[in-house]
Amino acid sequence: YAWNEHCRNHGGDCGRFASSTDEKEKIADPAGKFVAKANNTLRVSFNDVVWLDEMQSNDTRAVIMDARNGNEYDGATPYGSTYGGHIPRALSFPWKSVFDSDGTGNIASPEAIWTAIRSSPGAPSNLPPTFANLTQAARTTRYIAVSYCTGGVRSAFLFATLTWMPWPGIVSNYDGSWWEYSKQSFTGGS
Numbered sequence: 001y002a003w004n005e006h007c008r009n010h011g012g013d014c015g016r017f018a019s020s021t022d023e024k025e026k027i028a029d030p031a032g033k034f035v036a037k038a039n040n041t042l043r044v045s046f047n048d049v050v051w052l053d054e055m056q057s058n059d060t061r062a063v064i065m066d067a068r069n070g071n072e073y074d075g076a077t078p079y080g081s082t083y084g085g086h087i088p089r090a091l092s093f094p095w096k097s098v099f100d101s102d103g104t105g106n107i108a109s110p111e112a113i114w115t116a117i118r119s120s121p122g123a124p125s126n127l128p129p130t131f132a133n134l135t136q137a138a139r140t141t142r143y144i145a146v147s148y149c150t151g152g153v154r155s156a157f158l159f160a161t162l163t164w165m166p167w168p169g170i171v172s173n174y175d176g177s178w179w180e181y182s183k184q185s186f187t188g189g190s
Contacts, residue, residue, distance in 0.1 A: 089122070
């Protein structure tokens with residue numbers, strides 16, 4: 001209803017459906033033929049995460065970001081994980097870190113987000129000092145950002161924010177996240 005009112009007040013229909021008022025409107029466009037297809041470049045699997053950790057090189061940097069809170073990163077298991085900890089070489093970047101510190105609920109600037117990422121526990125020391133430097137460095141070095149949390153929800157928000165910045169490289173969400181990773185027999189977290 002609020003969306004319909006917003007659109008009505010701004011002179012457009014915004015694709016609205018009939019509202020709860022007496023005004024009954026028809027949907028302008030008939031149903032189309034849409035075939036949903038997964039875009040698997042937007043998500044990574046357990047094997048991808050292991051591979052990313054092993055393939056670090058001079059021309060590729062994988063930045064694995066744990067979107068959970070610091071207690072979970074340090075080992076707390078409030079959501080029933082097999083064990084606590086974090087993916088080796090992951091940095092702790094709680095999903096709420098993307099908001100301005102002024103309490104408005106606005107997303108911080110890309111530069112502020114990058115500064116927070118660089119100062120996060122576990123952040124690699126070889127990351128460019130500024131977001132502008134990251135963008136420039138991405139011309140010769142492939143930067144891959146992978147977000148994860150417990151079950152892929154908080155990390156999906158971080159994924160969306162990194163995509164909005166825009167991150168100058170590949171951004172993926174590990175939707176299996178810590179629930180999947182902590183069940184693997186050869187891992188022990190960090």
